[in-house]
Amino acid sequence: MAASPARRLTGNRTLHPISRSPRHLEFGSVALRMTDTPETLTLDIDGWEGPMDLLLALARSQKVDLKQISILALVDQYLRFVEEAQAALELAADYLVMAAWLAYLKSALLLPRDPEVEPSPEELALRLQLRLERLNAMREAGARLVARDRVGRDVFTRGAPEGLRTTRKALWQAEIYDLIAAYGVITARTRPVMHIVAHRPVMTLEAALARVSRLVGVEIDWRLIETFLPADARGLFRKSALASSFLAALELAKQGKVELRQQSPFAPLYIRAIGAAATA
Amino acid sequence: MTPPDATVRAVEAVLFASTEPMTADAIRNHLGGIDVRSALATLQADYAGRGIELVRRGERWHFQTAADMAHLLRRTHEEPRKLSRAGIETLAIIAYHEPATRAEIEAIRGVQISKGTLDVLMEAGWIRPAGRREVPGRPLLYATTAAFLAHFGLATRRDLPGLEDLKAAGLLDPVDLQFETMEVAKPYDED
């Protein structure tokens, strides 16, 4: 295997004559030269997109397989192009950076090799060549891709398809148990609720009314409301009797038959018949 | 298929790609003046009985999906869905009280029902409008359908369990009462 990449590059150290001006380079694939998006950030020089693009165009102008190109010749072509272009145009910085790097590479390749310097200039040159090969491969792949029979240009799908429509229909589900249980819940929730109060000794309002009116009639002075309660009233019955008697007193006061007196909230409540004072 | 000749293939491709039906003249002009009539006849025969057919409408030709395949273009896809709680309660009230107006259903449920709830029950095919009640406003009445009976496995509405049955099954017990029963029962379970 004679063609170790490094050795081949070393063998290529002779400067190749440049047969044509790089300004008049033909583009290998015209198909690729399509409209550029206006937002492109790079500055195009005669349609080149960056230094790699320009380098590749120059490399192709050597009319050899990229594997065989002379890196030194390429460097010279590039430097000359940039020199000429710079006079006419304000050149984007990346072109100048590449020019500086290539100038360094050229001198390194021409000088006797310094084994201390890593990476070696041969390695740098090889890397550049590999990058150019990759860009070239993708450019050619892109050209072949867009040249295929493309839908809408070379082949066509149906002009007026009817279209497929899927309408989704809900298949409602419920079980008989759900139905019955739901009705049970509604019925339980809304049926009239009857409260049955367990047996409890109470004095009804009617009874209290009768009792208070009777007792108030025979007394003439202020009396504590408690004194109207039955003497034997105890516990819950006493509470009921007190509540009913109080309501009875209010009712009688409303009817104008009695008057009520209380010094302050929760103070003892006194009651006497109206007219009793007048009589007194 | 018999291998078609160049004209047949060209007419086939042109008609397929065209966005509208084309007259024989338009096709001929498009193909540079060659006669296309026999090609159209060949194509029509080629496609006879297929899922696609070449048809002539007036003076214009076009490909279309075979008429008996048209149902494939609009498919209905059925998805099982569970009825909401509002839906099942409303259905239960209609089933037990039918015919019932919306206001009556709401009175029994104690909650308003949305139009959507009744729509779902109608879509399911379980209730139907059943005339109007002759009161002011003539509200619509709802009743259950034969599909309702079929879905719930009932021969007649009378097969619905009555209030006594529901009570016996514990379905009329308020929820909190059931909870209490469970609470009481618990100590035994834990033994």
Add this chain to the structure above:
Amino acid sequence: MTPPDATVRAVEAVLFASTEPMTADAIRNHLGGIDVRSALATLQADYAGRGIELVRRGERWHFQTAADMAHLLRRTHEEPRKLSRAGIETLAIIAYHEPATRAEIEAIRGVQISKGTLDVLMEAGWIRPAGRREVPGRPLLYATTAAFLAHFGLATRRDLPGLEDLKAAGLLDPVDLQFETMEVAKPYDED
């Protein structure tokens, strides 16, 4: 044409009516679960050599006009979106390297790609974000789509022109990787 059976006719009708390429699964679902694979093979054979053909692009199938009819049809139709050189190269890099990050695309092109370039390719429906590379910065990955295969007439990504050759030549590997391989090989060469 031999009279096709019911399944073949149904698949034919569905694919013919669909506005988009369809997977075999989508066709099967649309037809209620019947197996469609043999019908697709039958149809492909039936249409071979006609003006219309049934093609498979990735997992999807569609009818299209035969490629050799392009000269007849092209004049009536506008060219599809014209891509910039940056757009074509970016698309090619994504397709041949997929998935690829923006930095990887830029490393090959030797120039930054403008936001617009990827947008145009995404808008065309040819590329899509495909996760992130698990390296610092977690850069977004791009890959091609089913619509990319359909548009460029590729049955699978393996049909990308020259893919195998590029792979064999190491031209789809990063420079560093190929360089390492060479370094290792060198001592033998120098003997």
